[in-house]
Structure formats: C-alpha cells, structure tokens
Amino acid sequence: xxxxxxxxxxxxxxxxxxxxxxxxxxxxxxxxxxxxxxxxxxxxxxxxxxxxxxxxxxxxxxxxxxxxxxxxxxxxxxxxxxxxxxxxxxxxxxxxxxxxxxxxxxxx
Amino acid sequence: xxxxxxxxxxxxxxxxxxxxxxxxxxxxxxxxxxxxxxxxxxxxxxxxxxxxxxxxxxxxxxxxxxxxxxxxxxxxxxxxxxxxxxxxxxxxxxxxxxxxxxxxxxxxxxxxxx
Numbered sequence: 001x002x003x004x005x006x007x008x009x010x011x012x013x014x015x016x017x018x019x020x021x022x023x024x025x026x027x028x029x030x031x032x033x034x035x036x037x038x039x040x041x042x043x044x045x046x047x048x049x050x051x052x053x054x055x056x057x058x059x060x061x062x063x064x065x066x067x068x069x070x071x072x073x074x075x076x077x078x079x080x081x082x083x084x085x086x087x088x089x090x091x092x093x094x095x096x097x098x099x100x101x102x103x104x105x106x107x108x
Numbered sequence: 109x110x111x112x113x114x115x116x117x118x119x120x121x122x123x124x125x126x127x128x129x130x131x132x133x134x135x136x137x138x139x140x141x142x143x144x145x146x147x148x149x150x151x152x153x154x155x156x157x158x159x160x161x162x163x164x165x166x167x168x169x170x171x172x173x174x175x176x177x178x179x180x181x182x183x184x185x186x187x188x189x190x191x192x193x194x195x196x197x198x199x200x201x202x203x204x205x206x207x208x209x210x211x212x213x214x215x216x217x218x219x220x221x222x
Contacts, residue, residue, distance in 0.1 A: 004150070031207025043114075043198050043213035051208060087151075091207050095166065098150035
C-alpha cells in the first residue's frame with residue numbers, strides 16, 4: 001500500500017531562518033510526487049511536481065528535491081506570508097495519496 | 109480566467125437530510141475528484157471521474173453519491189447514510205487521469221451537521 005509520512009507535524013521559525021520539510025514515501029512505481037500549500041479554510045494550491053529521483057524545482061523561496069525514498073521542501077529566508085500547511089502527495093499506479101501535512105509558522 | 113469553483117462555501121445540514129455540493133471547472137479537464145479533509149488527517153478520496161457519464165468509488169464512498177453528466181460539472185451528494193459528514197470537502201480536476209497528471213483544487217465547502 002502506498003504511504004506518505006510528513007515531518008515535522010509543525011514547525012515554527014523566525015523570519016529569515018531557513019529550514020526543510022520532509023516527505024517520506026513508499027509507492028509502487030512512482031508516477032509523480034506533488035507539493036501543495038494550503039492556507040486555513042482554503043483549498044490546496046499547487047506548488048511543484050517531481051517525477052524522478054534527482055529532480056529539483058524552485059519557486060521564489062521554495063525548492064523541492066526528490067530521492068527514491070523522500071522529498072524535501074527547502075524554504076530559504078522565509079517571510080511571515082510563507083506561513084501555511086504544506087502537503088505532500090504521491091501517485092503510483094492508482095490514486096493520489098496525501099500525507100498529513102506540515103504546519104509552518106513564520107514569526108516576524 | 110480558468111479555475112475550479114465550489115459552492116456553497118459553508119453548508120449546514122440537519123440530521124437525516126441529503127445535501128448536494130457543487131463543483132464546476134472551466135479548465136477543459138477530463139478528470140474530476142472529490143476529497144474529504146478532517147483535522148489531523150490527510151485528504152481522502154471519495155469518488156473520481158475520468159470521463160463524462162463514468163465514475164469510480166474512492167476509499168470512503170459509503171454515504172456519498174455523484175454524477176457526471178457534463179464535462180464541467182461533478183456534483184457530490186452527501187446522503188443521510190453518511191454517519192459523520194461534518195468535514196471540509198474539496199473538489200479537484202486534472203487534465204487526464206494518467207499517473208503524474210497534476211490535480212488542481214477548488215476553494216472547498218465546509219459542511220456542518222447540526
């Protein structure tokens with residue numbers, strides 16, 4: 001069974017303090033790994049899709065990387081507006097499987 | 109301006125009532141999905157549809173029903189058989205249902221049972 005585990009569950013940083021969020025997964029035949037950002041009371045907003053180990057993608061202060069067992073979402077010099085829950089999901093042969101998310105808070 | 113719309117944003121239901129949540133997309137996507145989100149849990153798949161007039165059950169389909177009469181629309185009915193319907197419901201769509209196709213989400217409907 002495909003599984004996704006995100007860590008930590010919650011992370012509090014000071015503005016400008018860089019860090020990484022982890023997404024560990026087990027899947028039969030990875031078709032794609034997805035990162036989303038979700039603000040309270042809103043739908044997830046798509047950030048990145050990664051397809052194969054070694055692939056990296058960047059957007060503003062965010063950078064996603066992928067290995068055969070895990071993905072990292074690196075956040076560099078975060079700002080308070082980066083506060084949100086970040087969701088990771090993997091797709092194997094069947095449906096998309098989501099992790100429980102990491103709740104990120106950036107203090108000014 | 110392409111996107112996915114869900115209505116209503118908030119919905120209150122009395123026990124024993126059926127309610128229908130609307131989902132519309134103008135992205136020309138073939139596949140559409142319904143998820144349920146509960147605090148502390150990942151998104152769980154209720155139903156999905158790869159093409160008009162066809163849909164499949166997800167992991168938690170009991171107590172729910174759907175229809176796909178138009179490409180743009182995928183309404184979800186929460187029936188009285190659903191024992192614990194209070195949750196945040198999310199609709200999504202993707203260009204196809206092949207593995208690796210990115211799913212895009214609507215703004216969600218929060219359903220509360222009174």
